Amino acid sequence: MLLTDTHTHLYYERDELKQAQLMQRCFDQKVNRLFLPNVDLASVAMIDELVSRYPENCFAMAGLHPCDVKEDFQQLLDAIYSTIAGRKIVAIGEIGIDLYWDKTTLDLQKDAFHQQIAWAKKLNLPIVIHCREAFDEVFEVLEAERGDQLRGILHCFTGNLDHALQAIDLGFYLGIGGVVTYKKAGLDEVLKHVPLEHLVLETDSPYLAPVPFRGKPNESSYLVHVANKLAEIYALPLEEIAAITTENSRKIFLV
Template structure:
């Protein structure tokens, strides 16, 4: 049984010993594949260092997080894009639109999002989308960019059934994390009408820890709690959840 965490910031832990312990707990819980989303220029080296330590288990992405799209975003984008050459990158992400923290940057967030979507198309890579309080704005960009090259993951999907189906119709999988274990989230009701073969697992660690660790730092080893909740929703075994979602991740990332 192999679990795949399609979205973890495990590299944020820079204490060597603690980082090794986080990885060891992953392996103890069969979380053997970890995909590392980039957020800014500074995180490139942190990701690369972790990939070098665990080349069979950790896989890098490249992208500028929408919350990091500031006045200097074009220079940041250039530096991130230039970093891709000579590195093995499996997705462009995490990218998208976030209107929770700052609505005034919408226009430059949209521009950065479009530019990075075009990177992905030119490189033949999937994108990993961050969308917070911005479904309409994200879908507007995606509908305009829609073609046979556009594909990827809606990271931390928490939308409605209608939004889930719209994302799937645009050739996206839904990234399901700890929120699915929250009683009032309602995501279990949405997923009841969404096929399992359109889902992947994620933690978004160190954020959004699942029950019973809600409110505490998350880690990739906790992916098993997300898997158990999906097993309950779909009335299948945890092993089947692991198998199907890992196979989905291989289709997306090509590894």
Template sequence: MLLTDTHTHIYYESEPGKLRDMMQRCFDHDIRRLFLPNVNVASIAMIDKMVEDYPENCFAMAGLHPCDVKEDYEEVLDLICESIPDRNICAIGEIGIDLYWDKSTLEVQQRAFSEQINWAKDLDLPIVIHCRDAFNEVFEVLEAAKDDKLRGIMHCFTGDLRQAERALELGFVLGIGGVVTYKNSGLAEVLKQIRLSDIVLETDAPYLAPVPFRGKPNESSYLKYIAEKIADIHQVTLQEVAEQTTANSVAIFKR
């Protein structure tokens, strides 16, 4: 069996021994593909070190997280963009709009989001979207950018069925993480109506740990609990979930 964590910040762990243990726990649970979203300039080196240490298992993205979009975002984007030719990246991400923490930066978030979508199109890469309290705003940008090159993952999807369908119509798959295991999230009911071919699995570690670790630091090895929940929702085997969601990730990232 082969499971794929399409979104993990495992590189935040700075203690080498703890990081090795985390990776070994992934391998012990058949999680051997980890995709690493970039958030700012500082995270580039951390991600590249993971890719260097685990070239068969870890894959890099490049992008500016919406919560890191400030007034100087153009300078920061230039630095991230300049790093891309020297890196073997698989996606532009994580990018998008976050209105949970600060609604005042919406305009610059929109501009940064649009610019990075254009990077992805120029490089023929998927995008990985962060969307928090901003579905309408994200969809507005995506509708304006819609063409046959626009594709990717709606990371940490927690929306309703109509929002799920709209994301799929725009050429995206849904990134499903620990929230699906939360009793009152409502996400399980939505996913009953979504095909396995339209989702990928993720942890977003160290955030949003699944049950039974809710409220504690998350890690990529906990992906198995998310996969088990999906298997239960769709009444299929864990093997089927692993095969389909990993195949979906390969189709998106081309690796």
């Protein structure tokens, strides 16, 4: 069995021993592929360090998180883009729009989103989208950018069935994480109408830990609890959930 965590910030753990222990727990649970979204300029080096330690298991993205889009965002975008040359980048992410923390930067966030989608098209890479309380705004941008080159993952999907179908129509897979294990989230009911072929697994570690670890720091080894929930929803063996979602991740990232 091979599980793939398509979205983890495991690199936030800076203690080398603790980081190694986190990775070993992943391997113990058959989580052998981990994709690392970039959030700001400082995290580039953290990601590269983890990839250099585990080149067969960890894969880097490049992008500016919407919560880090401020008045100086153009300078940050230029700096992050300049790091891409000479590195193996499998996606542009995580990028998008977040209106939970700050609605005043919406126009800046849209501008940064469009620019980074242009990077992805130029480099023929998928994008990984962060969308929080901003489905309408995110879809407005994506519809404007619609085309064969536009593809990727709508990370931490928590939307309704209409959102799911629109994302799929635009060429995106849905990133399913710990929220699917929360009783009141309702995501399990949405997924009953979405074929497994449109899903990938993620943890968003160290955030959004699944039941039975809800409220505690998340880690990529907990991905098995997300996979088990999908096995319950789709009435399939865990091994088949792992195989299908890992194959989906290969189609997106081409690794």
